[in-house]
Amino acid sequence: MLFPTMKRFLRGLVWLLGLFLFLALLLGFSGYLYLRASLPQGEGRIALEGLSAPVEVVRDGKGVVRIRAATLKDLFFAQGFVHAQERLWQMEFQRRVGQGRLSEILGEATLPQDRFLRTWGFYRAARAAYGKLYPEEKEAVDAYAAGVNAFLASGAPLPPEFRLLGFRPEPWTGPDVLVWAKMMSYDLSGNWEEELKRHRLLARGVSPKRLLELKPPYPEDAPTVLRAEDLKLPLKREEAPSALLRMAPPRFMEASNNWVVAGSRTETGKPFLANDPHLALQAPSLWFLMALEAPGLRAIGATLPGLPGVVIGRNERIAWGVTNVGADVEDLYLLEEVEGRGYRYKGRVVPYGVREEVIRVKGGREEVLKVRETVYGPVITDALEDPPKTPMALRWVSLDEEDHILMAFLGVNRAGNWEEFKKALLPYSAPSQNFVYADVEGNIGYIAPGKFPVRKEGHTGMVPVPGNGEWDWLGYRRPEEWPQAFNPARGYLVTANHKVTPKGFPYALTYDWAEPYRAERIEELLLAKEKLSLEDMKAIQQDQKSxxxxxxxxxxxxxxxxxxxxxxxxxxxxxxxxTMAPGSxxxxxxxxxxxxxxxxxxxxxxxxxxxxxxxxxxxxxxxxxxxxxxxxxxxxxxxxxxxxxxxxxxxxxxxxxxxAWGEVHRARFPHAVLTHTPLKRLSDREVAFGGDRYTVNVGPFDPETLAMGHGPSYRQIVDLSDMEGSLFVHPMGQSGHFLSRHYADLLPLWQRGDYLPMRFGAPLGRTLLLEPLPSP
Missing domain, CATH: 1.10.1400 (Penicillin amidase (Acylase) alpha subunit, N-terminal domain)
Known part of the structure; x- marks a missing residue:
């Protein structure tokens, strides 16, 4: 009789033999050996041009990376190198999305997407922003890009996707780093779609009064992130909403949760901070777990392949988490065209600016796209498959020439207290996020930074307005006007994409808020016990009661x-x-x-x-x-x-x-390209999951297929009484290579609600030393 461990070993051996035979038949023996050789080097030494001193890269048993460097420049260089080692294909795909250059490698099928992305001009905006970076910010971006290029020059075999598609990546530049931040801003800013939807419903004959019935206002008795007592700004009397003012949540806002609890409500006497951003589920994961250490910076948490620094996490003194505010930072402007001459603006006819975008398509042909530009921005309705009769131009914060969001996050990584944290966020642009904060001194806080447009009275931002100059933005809100709170008397702060500001707040961030179900459930659970523990924080993150x-x-x-x-x-x-349990x-x-x-x-x-x-x-x-x-x-x-x-x-x-719910409600993790090839069985994953769009442990699903394509893309719980006892996890795994043992080894943990330790302490694992290339 075989022991269970021996059975599992034999099953694993049979699976590996089957995998070897499958790959050998598909790619040939040499192709299989190439795939094995393209796995990242995790130990030994690599000499690289561009480093000033040796850098230690340690990978623990789950592939979590710790980087220790002598300077910040070397740290971000090494981060770029390691991201490229593990996720180069993902980074290449992301920058091609931002550049609108997918058709070069994927052919005609992606032409509509490239046309849309070129029309918006994401990469054009990234180039403009790169030219206006602060010196410290630019040094970090350039060092990161140099690290990616050092990997490309190292001679290491490229990931299998490059071989399958038959091309080599170009060297990385500063705008390549910035463009993914632009794409994340696009993903979390969808008001233009809601404006267009309302415009089309009105065109169908739906009256403004009926629109308010179909999309009801945010409930007056529902919780808001901030309460009147949290605010230093004077409140004002709110006017009665018109039929187009307060609408229900937009399609783009899938969900995210974070909360912070003061020591007065915990068993430890110190705060807990929890966060689980809900974004697209994919293979590989959106996030990469990493600890970064250099003089002046010691941060650990979730990083984004393609960007330097830690996005969500902690350092030795503070912790932070983010969810999407959904602030309205986009407006559509209806253009009154004068045939053959341009459009009317401030009493005169202004000719369109026209930029030509050359889209190269795999196979050799080229398409020249002519994009019309206005004083507001591009005419984006030209890129829609079903454009409205009246052309519309887009005004969007993230197309501004200056954007210092990376500077803000790098400052947060180094902040040691509330004042430093707030100062770091001063250059923050978009997408606006609900930042919750906690520190080792026991303080908790909240702030929603960003470039919030000041609109003329009567312009709600909820429907397109005439682009004649009458409804232009009047500037942006000052940082002292941003919603914020510090050490509220109730002892906790919760954000779940629900309404941020209380009745009477001086201005509207947006009128599109998520339903309050998740926020209400989180508060219900936080108030269920007099003192809360780390285990309680886990239970709240895993809660699926509807x-x-x-x-x-x-x-x-x-x-x-x-x-x-x-x-x-x-x-x-x-x-x-x-309870929306998978087995129910x-x-x-x-x-x-x-x-x-x-x-x-x-x-x-x-x-x-x-x-x-x-x-x-x-x-x-x-x-x-x-x-x-x-x-x-x-x-x-x-x-x-x-x-x-x-x-x-x-x-x-x-x-x-x-x-059972989990039989059909499956969390799916598709690979952007391999899912359409015979390698789909190796690259894609899916697991049973519970929840729905409104549960804390969220499980939104496609009503046709019942499949779950969005969900908790990362989870963290920071214990401010014992920072090294903090926890984090993300689905799939650290590696983007489907033959790596770290490709999907975190998925079972994520599915059952387990975590990894979130600690700086030196782990047992493999060590790779990155060394300066010796002088000739």
Missing amino acids: LLYRDFRPVLELLTPLSEGARAWRDRLLAWDG EEALVFALWYTELTRLPQREVGEAYWDEPRYLLKALKEGDKNCDQPETEYRESCLDYAALALERALDRKEALGAR
């Missing part, structure tokens, strides 16, 4: 289902506690029922699914014109619609053949 279910449960109580099976399931759902059959049925409910206004809005819980609740309780189904002879009530939705949900469950 307050959405709590809101919709009264509707279930009123249902009179049509079939015996539906009546039985109604009773089961009423007896359920609302009730969670599956509830998710399917809610998904069917979101079809309610399909005919009116032109979208298959309309995930607006408060609109749906009001409709089901008070009635709505969309509940009557035109294909039937009698007039259905909204409760009739809800009962039919349950029947349809059960039919869909039967068709799926699933008995």
Whole structure:
């Protein structure tokens, strides 16, 4: 009889032999040997041109990297080198996205995306910003790019994606570093889409009053990040909202959580700080865990391959976390065109500026894209597949010529107290983030930095406005006007993309806020105990109890289902506690029922699914014109619609053949390119997961496939009483190479809610010494 460990060993051996045979058949023996050789060197010595002194790179048993350098310049050089070792293909793909140059390597299929990206001008903006960097900021960017180039010049075999696609990467430049920051800003700034959506709904004949019903205001009684007592700015009387002022959450805001708890509420007497940003799930992971050490900087946490420094993490004295504010820093301007001459602006006709973008396509052909520019920015509707009749130009903070977001993060890495932390954020631009803060002295704080536009009275930013000069921005808010709080009396601060500012705050950051479900649940759990522990912080991050279910449960109580099976399931759902666990059959049925409910206004809005819980609740309780189904002879009530939705949900469950939520609700990690090749089985991963869009441990899903494409991309919990006892993790693994043992070894930990130690202490692992190239 074999022991379980021996069985696992034999199964692993069989899998490895099968993998070897598969790769040998697919690529040939020499191709397989190339793939093995392209794994990063993790120990020994490498001599590199550009270093001033030796740098120690230590990889622990999970591939987490610690870099120790004698200077900051050498530190960022080594960070660029190590990122390139582990994630060069990811970095190459990211910069090509930002440059709008995917078609050079992927062909015609990516031409629409390249046209869109070139029209916006992300790389053009990155080049302009690079030319205006502060000296210290520029040195870090240049050192990082030099480290990437040192890897390219080292002679190490390139990752397999380059061989499969048949090209070599170009040397890195400063704008290549900055462009990914621009793309992250784009990913977290989606107000232009909401403006366009509202414009199109109004064009469909939806009245402003009806828009307010379909997309209800943020609830007056729901929590906000800050309370009136947190603010030093004088409050003002709020005017009654117009039908276009307060809208529900935009599509782009998938979710993120962070919170900080003061020592008065913890067992240790010192703060805890937790963060889990929710972004796209992908292979390899978006993040890379790393500790950076040099004179003047000692930080550990989540880094972004392609950028220097630590984005989310801690140093020896402070900890910080971020979530998306969703601030409205984009506006669309309707252009009144004068045929053949330009557009009207401030009483005169202004000719369009035209820039030509040459898009090279794999195979040899070129396409010349002519982008129209205005005083506001590019005419982005030219790049849409279904452009509106009136052309619209975009004004966006991240297209400004000056952008010092990297300077802000590098300053945060080195900050030692609240005042230094705030000072570091002064040059912050976009995307605005909810920064929570804690330090070893026991202080906690919050600040939302960024370039917030000052708009003329009457310009809400929620719909496109005439681009005639009447509605131009008047500047940006001063840093002293940013929302912030320090050591609030209640002893905690929570952000979950919900409304930041309390009633009466002097200006609007945005009118698009996430539903308050996650924030309410986090606060509920923080207040459930008098003193909180590290284990409590873990439990909150892993919580999947649905307050959405709590809101919709009264509707279930009123249902009179049509079939015996539906009546039985109604009773089961009423007896359920609302936890969206992957093994729960009730969670599956509830998710399917809610998904069917979101079809309610399909005919009116032109979208298959309309995930607006408060609109749906009001409709089901008070009635709505969309509940009557035109294909039937009698007039259905909204409760009739809800009962039919349950029947349809059960039919869909039967068709799926699933008995648990996690069987169909799978967190998917696709590779950007290999997912479309025979190597998909090696590169892609998927695991069962729980939750939904509104649970703390979030699990948003595609209503058609039920697959989960976004989620907790990183988790950290910092214990300010024992910083070396802090925790972090991200899904997949540290390596971007699918043959590496660190390609997906963190995925099981992430799935079951485990963590890695977040410590500077020298780990047991492999050591690589990067040395200056000897003088000739």
